[in-house]
Amino acid sequence: MHYKKKRKSKSWILLLMIVVIVIGYKYDIVLKGQSFFKNIGGDKAESVPSLTAVVSNSAVSIPIGNLNSPNAILVRMDNHSILMQKNSTQKIYPASLTKIMTAIVAIEKLPDLQKNIDLPNSMFQELYKADASLAGFKPNEKVRAIDLLYGIMLPSGAECCIGLAVNIGGSEQKFVEKMNQKAVALGMKNTHFTNSTGLQDDNHYTTVKDLSILLSYALQNNTFRNIFTASRYTTAPTNKHPEGITFQNTMFKNINNPVIKGGKILGGKTGFTEEAGLCLASLAQKDGKEYILVTAGAKGNHESEQYNIDDAYAVFNKLGK
Numbered sequence: 403m404h405y406k407k408k409r410k411s412k413s414w415i416l417l418l419m420i421v422v423i424v425i426g427y428k429y430d431i432v433l434k435g436q437s438f439f440k441n442i443g444g445d446k447a448e449s450v451p452s453l454t455a456v457v458s459n460s461a462v463s464i465p466i467g468n469l470n471s472p473n474a475i476l477v478r479m480d481n482h483s484i485l486m487q488k489n490s491t492q493k494i495y496p497a498s499l500t501k502i503m504t505a506i507v508a509i510e511k512l513p514d515l516q517k518n519i520d521l522p523n524s525m526f527q528e529l530y531k532a533d534a535s536l537a538g539f540k541p542n543e544k545v546r547a548i549d550l551l552y553g554i555m556l557p558s559g560a561e562c563c564i565g566l567a568v569n570i571g572g573s574e575q576k577f578v579e580k581m582n583q584k585a586v587a588l589g590m591k592n593t594h595f596t597n598s599t600g601l602q603d604d605n606h607y608t609t610v611k612d613l614s615i616l617l618s619y620a621l622q623n624n625t626f627r628n629i630f631t632a633s634r635y636t637t638a639p640t641n642k643h644p645e646g647i648t649f650q651n652t653m654f655k656n657i658n659n660p661v662i663k664g665g666k667i668l669g670g671k672t673g674f675t676e677e678a679g680l681c682l683a684s685l686a687q688k689d690g691k692e693y694i695l696v697t698a699g700a701k702g703n704h705e706s707e708q709y710n711i712d713d714a715y716a717v718f719n720k721l722g723k
Contacts, residue, residue, distance in 0.1 A: 450588055451482040451618035469716070470709035471680075471697035475610045476717055479692040482618060486717070490611040491592060494698045497673030498535065498558045499613055499681050500600035503581050505554050505629065506620040508547070508566045511580065515548040515625070521565045532601055534560035537649065540642040548625075549637035555629045555671060556649040563598040574598055588615055602675050610696040617683050617694050630685065631669035653682065656708045662718045664688045670714070674704060682710035686718045693721065 466474065466488040473494050476486040484490075509515070523541035537559025539545055545553075545565070553562035564574055571577030578595050585593045590612035596603045620626045629635075633654040637646040653670035654660065660667040665688035673681035680700040686693050695717055700709040 451615055452589070469697070469713050470700040470702075471713050472699040473610045474695065474697045474713065474717075475614045476693060476695050476721070477614045477618060479618065479621070479694060485693070485721070487611070490614075491609050493592060493607050494609060494681075495602060495606065495675065495678035496600055496608045496613065496698070497602075497675045497678035497681050498600040499608075499671060499673040499683050499696075499698070500595060500598070500606070501554045501558060501563060501673075502613070502616055502620055502671055502683060503584065503595065504563050504567070504577075504598045505551055506616075506623060506626050507577070507580050507584055508551060508554075508570060509623060509625050511570045512547050512566075515546070515551070517547050518544045519547055519550060519565050519569045520544055521561055525564050525568070526561060529560050529564070532560075534599060534601060536560060537562050538647050539565075539640075543640050543642040545640055546638055551625075552629055552632065552635045552637065552649055553647075556632065556635055556651045558652055558672070560599040560601070567598040585612070585616075588619055590615055600673060600675070600678075602677050610698055613683060613696045613698075614694055617685075617696065621685065621694070627669075630671065653684065653711065656711055662686060662688060662715065664722070665718070667714065667718065668692070672708075672710065673698075676703075680708065680710040682714055684714045684718075686714075688718060688721055693718070 466486060469488060472489055473492055474486065474488040475484060475490040477484055521539055521541065521543045526541045529536065535558045537553035537557045539553065539559065539561050547566065550562040550566050553559040554566070567574045567577035571580060574597065577598055581595045581598065585595065590608065593608040593612045594605060596606040600606070621630065633651050634648060636648045637643070639646050651670070652672045657667065665686060668685045668687055670682055670684035678698065680702050681698040683696045684694065686695070695714055697710050697713050700713065702709050
């Protein structure tokens with residue numbers, strides 16, 4: 403009898419040691435992961451958001467079936483908790499939401515945002531053929547990097563994307579490699595980019611969950627946040643525009659009033675192609691807390707009602723009820 407008790411006691415001690423080792427191993431992995439991601443983000447990055455499990459769709463009183471967008475995710479910024487999701491890991495085409503990645507990679511890779519960058523004539527010919535959205539710069543214009551970044555995010559200018567990509571990477575494809583490397587580093591497991599503009603390509607895809615991870619990360623960068631939340635911006639004079647160009651954010655252009663119950667919509671980036679539908683990545687502040695909402699796939703186009711923006715109003719207004 404005494405022998406059995408002794409053997410049982412040893413078994414419990416062994417089991418306890420195994421549990422301690424496993425917990426310690428997992429904890430060590432988490433710490434190493436955080437340290438690694440802080441290093442890869444560049445001199446202005448802080449940390450990689452890790453989205454936690456869904457809290458409850460009841461955090462938003464609007465039924466997800468009532469959304470115009472077939473893909474959506476709502477994330478609370480301070481703890482990266484998912485408050486609502488709808489087909490959030492389903493593959494989508496990101497259209498111009500791609501430019502969020504283009505902008506943050508460019509910001510982190512450029513040491514001097516006041517640097518003038520040439521926009522060669524050859525670049526424009528390809529963009530004209532593709533009917534890409536443009537910010538309004540002209541062939542052979544010399545533009546500051548910071549102005550190109552505003553041109554990417556506010557009017558969604560493809561010429562700004564290509565200009566920065568070629569300057570930083572030597573070619574757009576080399577820059578896209580950096581975009582894909584960043585996606586891997588951020589844990590965007592279902593994302594692959596083939597270009598810097600979001601022009602349609604079957605191998606250019608992501609998910610709204612991956613885009614929420616990207617936006618959560620990018621908003622930690624002050625330069626990116628200032629651009630993302632700007633409603634208007636005027637560039638410095640250039641050799642082609644002596645008075646500069648004034649941009650208006652494509653989301654704010656379609657919003658009469660950014661105020662929501664208990665707060666306001668702070669910023670956003672729209673996207674559209676026929677294959678992607680109407681997309682939107684937006685940031686709002688409500689009752690002192692910040693939230694991001696990423697939606698994709700809503701029916702419509704630039705001429706129709708902006709159902710992506712309707713969804714943002716619906717979700718943010720119903721949040722916390």
